[in-house]
Amino acid sequence: MHDIRAIREQPDLFDRGLARRGLEARAQSILALDAERRSMQTRLQELQQRRNDASRAIGQAKSRGEDAGAAIAEVARLKEEFPRIEAREAELAAELDRLLAELPNLPADDVPDGTSEADNRELRRSGQRPAFNHAAREHFDIGEGLGLMDFQAAARLSGARFVVLRGQLARLERALAAFMLDIHTGEFGYTEVQPPLLVRDEAVFGTGQLPKFGDDLFRTTTGLWLIPTAEVPLTNLAADQILDLADLPLRLTAYTPCFRSEAGAAGRDTRGMLRQHQFGKVELVSITADDQSDAEHERMTKAAETVLQRLGLHYRVMALCTGDMGFSARRTYDLEVWLPGQGTFREISSCSTCGDFQARRMKGRYRVPGEKGTRFVHTLNGSGLATGRALIAILENYQREDGLVTVPDALRPYLGGAEVIGRTGAPA
Secondary structure, eight states: OOOHHHHHHOHHHHHHHHHHTTOOOOHHHHHHHHHHHHHHHHHHHHHHHHHHHHHHHHHHHHHHTOOOHHHHHHHHHHHHHHHHHHHHHHHHHHHHHHHHHHSOOOOOTTSOOOSSGGGOEEEEEESOOOOOSSOOOOHHHHHHHTTOEEHHHHHHHHOSSOOEEOHHHHHHHHHHHHHHHHHHHHHSOOEEOOOOSEEOHHHHHHTTOTTTTGGGSEEOTTSOEEOSSTHHHHHGGGTTOEEEGGGOSEEEEEEEEEEOOOGGGTTSSOSSSSSOSEEEEEEEEEEEOTTTHHHHHHHHHHHHHHHHHHTTOOEEEEEOOTTTSOTTOSEEEEEEEEETTTTEEEEEEEEEEOTTHHHHHHTOEEEOTTOSSOEEOEEEEEEEEEHHHHHHHHHHHSBOTTSOEEOOGGGGGGGTTOOEESOTTOOO
């Protein structure tokens, strides 16, 4: 949500930010609504004062035994006008809130300008691409070849964009989640949380998925939403709260199933596990003071990178351009892992700082000692990592010519010491 006071003070700056997002100028239309609303508020105050004055005049006239008819008539007239002005003020307030809620966050100054992923800027690379003596296979060929990845069974149960993992692959995804959580909690100070997977409208609005992106989500018959990511419940733990500065930054992590309708991805990545309706992800969320968020963004990205480095995977870090960022983000770094089977990099983590954009929507604030009033917190979120995509990366990067898959050293303690996936007699 945008700060209407900031738009009043710097409308040109606001419109320039929207233009970088590829949107038309909106400041003047917003300020026109704001001005009319404020005039209605002023009118309500005037009517209330006049009604109070007339009521006093009635009392005074009656106490002196004088005719109070004129004052009584004035109160009656004001009583009729007041609801009409009040209704108009409420209508304008709702329209203003709707406009502000549907506009994306403004990009930070250092975000590269652009219209699509082709304009994203590479910041750095890490690791080496694996070399094979055979043609690299894609993850679904490897998983189905092992008899441990079943898309047909999933389709019979649920339709397209689902998978059934069995045996060692099911255990591998569970191991990846535990491995990631151990790094984030043990080395980066995140507190593990087990949040609800169903949330109310207010929670999904608070992180920016509503009102514009409801079609990308799943909703139950009771009106609750299945979470598209644990960002939603974790970030909303600060909703309607006033935190103490001493408690910030607040760092939270969770491993949860995530659910997305992929309404905007028709025809994309229909084969395999890359884009599914249900997937697992370790989420990172930070709640910070306003002067901590930029440093926290770099720190969060480092935490996600550490997982890829420990797994020995080749990846690159991309600064997303203004046209490729998510709705709530003011700056985003994507981590893209190398997939030999596809011969390309694919996103495995997205780390974003949102400034106070989400906090204004969910009324999350903090108190600075010695200051009157409160400030809005800054919020950040990132994948640390998507476990399904990490599983894909391991299958493709550690594949062997004989169809088996070598287990990365860092994961072997989580897989009962297994060194290979697919070998007869290997721990399941």
